[in-house]
Amino acid sequence: MTSRLRLFLPLSFILCAPVVFPENMATSVLYAAVPAVSVNVSGTWTVTFRGQTSTTMTLQQSGNQISGNLVTTDGTPGFVAGTLIGSTLTLQRNTGMNNTIQRYQVTVQGNSFSGTYRNQGRVSDSGTFTGSRTSNVSGTWTVVFKGQTSTTMRLEQSGDQVTGNLVTMDGTPGNVTGTLIGSTLMLQRNTGMNNTIQRYQVTVQGDSFSGIYRNQGKVADEGTFTGLRSAGSGSYSNQIGRGRQAWGTDVSGTWTVVFQGQTRTTMTLEQSGDQVMGNLATVDGTPGYLTGTLVGSTLRLQRNAGRNTIQHCEVTVQGDSFSGAYRNEGRIADSGTFTGSRSAGRGGFPNQMGRGRQVRGTNVSGTWTVVFRGQTRTTMMLEQSGDLVTGNLVTTDGSQGYVSGSLVGSTLTLSRNAGMNTVQNYQVIVQGDSFTGTYRNQGRIPDSGTFTGSRAPDVSGNWVVVFKGQTSTTMTLEQSGDQVTGNLITTDGSAGYVTGQFVNSTLTLSRNTGLDTVQYYQVTVQGDSFSGTFRNEGRRPDSGTFTGSRR
Numbered sequence: 001m002t003s004r005l006r007l008f009l010p011l012s013f014i015l016c017a018p019v020v021f022p023e024n025m026a027t028s029v030l031y032a033a034v035p036a037v038s039v040n041v042s043g044t045w046t047v048t049f050r051g052q053t054s055t056t057m058t059l060q061q062s063g064n065q066i067s068g069n070l071v072t073t074d075g076t077p078g079f080v081a082g083t084l085i086g087s088t089l090t091l092q093r094n095t096g097m098n099n100t101i102q103r104y105q106v107t108v109q110g111n112s113f114s115g116t117y118r119n120q121g122r123v124s125d126s127g128t129f130t131g132s133r134t135s136n137v138s139g140t141w142t143v144v145f146k147g148q149t150s151t152t153m154r155l156e157q158s159g160d161q162v163t164g165n166l167v168t169m170d171g172t173p174g175n176v177t178g179t180l181i182g183s184t185l186m187l188q189r190n191t192g193m194n195n196t197i198q199r200y201q202v203t204v205q206g207d208s209f210s211g212i213y214r215n216q217g218k219v220a221d222e223g224t225f226t227g228l229r230s231a232g233s234g235s236y237s238n239q240i241g242r243g244r245q246a247w248g249t250d251v252s253g254t255w256t257v258v259f260q261g262q263t264r265t266t267m268t269l270e271q272s273g274d275q276v277m278g279n280l281a282t283v284d285g286t287p288g289y290l291t292g293t294l295v296g297s298t299l300r301l302q303r304n305a306g307r308n309t310i311q312h313c314e315v316t317v318q319g320d321s322f323s324g325a326y327r328n329e330g331r332i333a334d335s336g337t338f339t340g341s342r343s344a345g346r347g348g349f350p351n352q353m354g355r356g357r358q359v360r361g362t363n364v365s366g367t368w369t370v371v372f373r374g375q376t377r378t379t380m381m382l383e384q385s386g387d388l389v390t391g392n393l394v395t396t397d398g399s400q401g402y403v404s405g406s407l408v409g410s411t412l413t414l415s416r417n418a419g420m421n422t423v424q425n426y427q428v429i430v431q432g433d434s435f436t437g438t439y440r441n442q443g444r445i446p447d448s449g450t451f452t453g454s455r456a457p458d459v460s461g462n463w464v465v466v467f468k469g470q471t472s473t474t475m476t477l478e479q480s481g482d483q484v485t486g487n488l489i490t491t492d493g494s495a496g497y498v499t500g501q502f503v504n505s506t507l508t509l510s511r512n513t514g515l516d517t518v519q520y521y522q523v524t525v526q527g528d529s530f531s532g533t534f535r536n537e538g539r540r541p542d543s544g545t546f547t548g549s550r551r
Helices: 025-030
Strands: 043-049 053-062 065-070 079-085 088-094 101-109 112-120 126-133 139-145 149-158 161-166 175-181 184-190 197-205 208-216 222-229 253-259 263-272 275-280 289-295 298-304 309-318 321-330 335-342 366-372 376-385 388-393 402-408 411-419 422-431 434-443 448-455 461-467 471-480 483-488 497-503 506-512 517-526 529-538 543-550
Touching: 053 079, 065 088, 079 101, 149 175, 149 275, 161 184, 175 197, 263 289, 263 388, 263 402, 275 298, 275 388, 275 402, 289 309, 376 402, 388 411, 402 422, 411 434, 471 497, 483 506, 497 517
Parallel strands: none
Antiparallel strands: 043 053, 043 126, 053 065, 065 079, 079 088, 088 101, 101 112, 112 126, 139 149, 139 222, 149 161, 161 175, 175 184, 184 197, 197 208, 208 222, 253 263, 253 335, 263 275, 275 289, 289 298, 298 309, 309 321, 321 335, 366 376, 366 448, 376 388, 388 402, 402 411, 411 422, 422 434, 434 448, 461 471, 461 543, 471 483, 483 497, 497 506, 506 517, 517 529, 529 543
C-alpha cells in the first residue's frame, strides 16, 4: 500500500462544476432511514497495513456519519469520510494522485477493527489492515485509596495529554496533570502542603484502572488505589462541562447567594453527571474555587479558603432556589446558613476553548501571552462558561498553575493556590484582546506587582465562505499554535482538506484538489470576518477573490 499509493496530508480548496448525482440516489441514499447507532468509533486508532506499515488514524463520529484523518506515509491527503452501519464502517479517501480514490471496508469490534482497502482510479492497489483504538481516560472515575477511602476524579484527555481534578478529602488542591502512553497513565498533583508532590502510576483497562501513588517532599505517604469509570462519562458522549447530561437535577448556572441573610454575592456552578465545580465570588479575597457532588437534590461542596481552612457546604436544591449551611474546618472557625436563587437563562455554555466567542459582552477564552512587571513572559490559557473562568498559568517557578475566578463586566478576578501555603490573587481589566492587572500574594510568601496580557488571535470555527461574490460554501478550521488545519466543503467533489499557518492577522492555506492542481489561499483576518485571494497551480488554472464570516 505504501509503496504504490503514497499517502499525504492535504492542502487545498477548489470550486468548479457541481457534482451530479445518479437519479435514484435521492431515494436510495438521501432519504434512507438511518438505523440507531450502537457502536462508536471516535478516537485515535493505530492502523497496520498488510501487517507491516503502522500509522495513526483519528476518527470523529456524529450519528452514523464519520470523518477523520489518516496520517499517511507518502504525503498524500489523509482526510477520510464515510458512514457506520451496525458494526460496518465504510470510508473513502481522495489520495490526490491521478484521480485515485481509496475505499475502505471495516468491521469494528469494540476497540479493534479489521478491514480491506481498494483503490479506484489510475493507481491500482488493494490489501488488508487492522486497527486498535488508543485508550481514552476522559470521564468521571470513582477512586478508592488503600481499599478504604472513596472519592471522585474527573479526567479529560487531549491526544496523550491528560488533565483533571481529584476531589480530595483533606482540602489540598486536586488539580492533576500527566500523560497516557498505551495503557499506562502517569499523573502528578501539587498538594500545596510543604512542597509535596503526589505522583500516580496507573494501569488502565477499559473502564477500570489500578495504580500506586507516592509522595515526594516533606509529607511522606504511598499506597495503592483502584478506579471505575461512571457509565456514560467517557469522552465519546459528553466532555466535562460541555452541556447538560440527562440528570434529575441540574445546578449549572449563575446563582445569587445570601449568607446569613446579609452578605450578598455570586456563585457560578457547572455540572457534569453528578460532579459539580464552580466559583464563589468571595468578599474577602480568599480563593473561590468549589468542587463537589450532587446526589438527588442534595449538593455537597467544599472550598479551600487558604490559610489552612476548608469550607464545607451542604445544600438542598429546589428548582431554581436552594438553602444550605456552611462550616469551616481549620484555622479560621466559622459556620452559618445561606440561600440562593438561580438567574434566568444562565446555564452552562457549550463553548470550547478557542472555538469562537460566546455571545456575551466580554469573553476571555483563549491563550494569552502574559508579561509580569514588564519582564517575565509566560502563557495563560483561559476557558469561560457563563461568568465562570478557569484555566492554567504556565509558571516559571514550578508552582501550581491552575487558576479560577469570575468575570463581571470587564473585570476578571482570579485566584491561584501556589502551594507553600500561599494564594495568589489577580485583579484584571479586560479590553478586547488585551488586559492589564495587579496580583497580590496572601500567605507565607509575600509578593505583589503588575502584569499585562494579549490574546493570540484564533481562526478556529465554522466559516461561511463566498467565492467570487457568488458561490457560497462552508469551511471548518482548527488552530493549534500558529498551525491551522480544516476542511472546505467543495462543490465539485475535489478534496477539501486544507492546511497552513496563521501569523499575525495573515492566514496562508493550501489545498491539494486531487485533480493535479493545488489551490493556494492568502487571507487577511479581522475578528470574525476575512477576505482573501486564491490561485491555482497545476492542470486547472484559476484565481479569484473570496470573503468569509465566522458563524
